[in-house]
Amino acid sequence: MTTVSQTYRRQSEMHCDGCSLHSTCLTRGLSQVALEAFDEIIVQPRPLKRGQALVRQGQPFHSLYLVRTGSLKQVIRLPGRQDEQVIHFYLPSEAVGLEAIGEESCSASVVALETTFVCELPFEQLESLAVEHDALRAELMRCMSRELRGDQRQVCLLSGRTAEQRLAGFLLGLSRRFHARGYSRYRFQLTMSRADIGSHLGLALETVSRVMGRFQRQGLVKVSGRELTVRSLEGLEALGEEG
Amino acid sequence: MTTVSQTYRRQSEMHCDGCSLHSTCLTRGLSQVALEAFDEIIVQPRPLKRGQALVRQGQPFHSLYLVRTGSLKQVIRLPGRQDEQVIHFYLPSEAVGLEAIGEESCSASVVALETTFVCELPFEQLESLAVEHDALRAELMRCMSRELRGDQRQVCLLSGRTAEQRLAGFLLGLSRRFHARGYSRYRFQLTMSRADIGSHLGLALETVSRVMGRFQRQGLVKVSGRELTVRSLEGLEALGEEG
DNA sequence: TGGCGTGGTTGACCTAGGTCAGGTTAGACC
DNA sequence: GGTCTAACCTGACCTAGGTCAACCACGCCA
Numbered sequence: 001m002t003t004v005s006q007t008y009r010r011q012s013e014m015h016c017d018g019c020s021l022h023s024t025c026l027t028r029g030l031s032q033v034a035l036e037a038f039d040e041i042i043v044q045p046r047p048l049k050r051g052q053a054l055v056r057q058g059q060p061f062h063s064l065y066l067v068r069t070g071s072l073k074q075v076i077r078l079p080g081r082q083d084e085q086v087i088h089f090y091l092p093s094e095a096v097g098l099e100a101i102g103e104e105s106c107s108a109s110v111v112a113l114e115t116t117f118v119c120e121l122p123f124e125q126l127e128s129l130a131v132e133h134d135a136l137r138a139e140l141m142r143c144m145s146r147e148l149r150g151d152q153r154q155v156c157l158l159s160g161r162t163a164e165q166r167l168a169g170f171l172l173g174l175s176r177r178f179h180a181r182g183y184s185r186y187r188f189q190l191t192m193s194r195a196d197i198g199s200h201l202g203l204a205l206e207t208v209s210r211v212m213g214r215f216q217r218q219g220l221v222k223v224s225g226r227e228l229t230v231r232s233l234e235g236l237e238a239l240g241e242e243g
Numbered sequence: 244m245t246t247v248s249q250t251y252r253r254q255s256e257m258h259c260d261g262c263s264l265h266s267t268c269l270t271r272g273l274s275q276v277a278l279e280a281f282d283e284i285i286v287q288p289r290p291l292k293r294g295q296a297l298v299r300q301g302q303p304f305h306s307l308y309l310v311r312t313g314s315l316k317q318v319i320r321l322p323g324r325q326d327e328q329v330i331h332f333y334l335p336s337e338a339v340g341l342e343a344i345g346e347e348s349c350s351a352s353v354v355a356l357e358t359t360f361v362c363e364l365p366f367e368q369l370e371s372l373a374v375e376h377d378a379l380r381a382e383l384m385r386c387m388s389r390e391l392r393g394d395q396r397q398v399c400l401l402s403g404r405t406a407e408q409r410l411a412g413f414l415l416g417l418s419r420r421f422h423a424r425g426y427s428r429y430r431f432q433l434t435m436s437r438a439d440i441g442s443h444l445g446l447a448l449e450t451v452s453r454v455m456g457r458f459q460r461q462g463l464v465k466v467s468g469r470e471l472t473v474r475s476l477e478g479l480e481a482l483g484e485e486g
Numbered sequence: 487t488g489g490c491g492t493g494g495t496t497g498a499c500c501t502a503g504g505t506c507a508g509g510t511t512a513g514a515c516c
Numbered sequence: 517g518g519t520c521t522a523a524c525c526t527g528a529c530c531t532a533g534g535t536c537a538a539c540c541a542c543g544c545c546a
Contacts, residue, residue, distance in 0.1 A: 080484030202401060
């Protein structure tokens with residue numbers, strides 16, 4: 001059943017050049033020359049199954065990863081505490097490991113939430129490539145800066161707002177990120193469990209469940225299992241803005 | 244009353260070379276040549292008074308700033324909400340503005356908490372300098388990466404821990420940061436108000452006040468006004484670790 | 487010296503959401 | 517098909533911390 005066009009597509013998807021995420025990923029704006037050099041250093045993705053770890057807390061840092069398809073969560077185990085804390089979710093084209101640059105070891109684990117393909121970028125090679133190509137260096141900085149802004153948002157979400165506001169903000173954030181990556185902003189999978197969402201938002205999983213139900217009854221969203229449909233972007237936004 | 248040695252000291256402090264923060268700041272590890280070039284691009288500090296803004300939310304981004312002495316808070320005003328949210332405190336040798344790199348405008352304001360001196364680094368010039376000097380480029384990345392880890396901590400603090408754990412974590416964080424910059428880890432000024440701390444930790448200011456009082460009664464700290472003395476680092480750490 | 491404004495503390499009360507416990511659904515495996 | 521488990525939902529109860537209000541301590545200015 002493999003057609004010529006499928007074969008072609010598969011091949012091209014093995015290189016940044018033909019990758020559908022090219023325009024949103026680290027490679028954005030690279031010259032053809034730079035892109036080819038970049039392609040060279042990528043260790044080609046081996047798929048992760050749901051639950052498999054991409055990096056483990058405490059292990060030495062040596063690579064960044066770019067999410068190609070799928071999603072992951074970043075979890076941290078704090079000393080003397082038995083439960084894990086979800087600090088981040090990664091979607092396609094997002095970079096994993098930026099916070100470990102300049103450190104010997106990784107501060108948190110990153111685990112696949114579904115079958116996930118990533119591109120591995122050995123950091124030493126990436127760094128020497130960045131010396132040569134200004135555009136890559138600039139994009140790497142922009143990428144980190146963007147993540148800093150993302151963390152700002154997260155801190156704002158968490159600081160003293162209600163469960164409604166947190167969940168609304170979280171869903172809007174997902175919607176925005178999916179949209180920026182060319183997916184639908186109105187319909188997407190929540191690949192993470194309610195417990196993961198709760199941990200990430202500083203809420204009990206029961207609260208996540210209840211509020212999600214409330215949103216559904218109010219006609220803001222439609223949830224069936226892990227598929228989410230946003231019914232009223234405005235409604236969700238209004239929630240976040242009251243105070 | 245100006246002695247020769249004071250004059251000398253003042254002069255030398257106008258350059259990175261003689262600056263007491265050299266080893267913890269962006270300039271760490273720069274060669275003499277790079278350091279001199281770096282010195283060239285610095286716009287020399289004009290002091291900010293308490294309450295004065297260093298950057299304002301929405302204004303165009305063109306410079307990074309390094310804190311020389313004093314402290315600042317980063318506050319964000321969210322659309323449709325009247326109260327400001329404190330997202331960050333800056334101490335000496337920390338960099339302001341990293342999250343605005345690659346953006347046209349600043350996402351938040353930064354306001355002095357006391358009389359504060361900063362060094363201004365026009366970003367375009369910094370960037371071209373970074374092209375020439377690998378060490379600077381690397382240090383800039385490490386700086387951003389460190390800030391990402393700081394935000395991770397912050398998210399962990401905020402996510403569903405108790406008021407005690409948040410405040411203990413906050414105080415420990417300050418202690419650690421002061422210590423890393425050569426100040427005492429046991430005794431420092433809380434230059435921010437209780438309201439600022441509360442906003443930053445997602446707590447009401449009354450709660451901050453109460454918990455601070457509790458800590459004092461438990462012999463963990465001594466607070467008189469805004470001067471804080473840590474009596475038991477271990478005690479505070481133990482608080483953060485239970486769960 | 488007294489009034490005033492700002493920041494901090496303390497107490498009384500109340501509610502958002504955590505905790506615990508039971509019940510349902512859906513996929514994985516035999 | 518039946519069983520098992522993990523994820524999710526829902527209800528009852530309770531407590532951490534938010535809210536409101538009074539009060540204090542201080543620096544500032546007239």
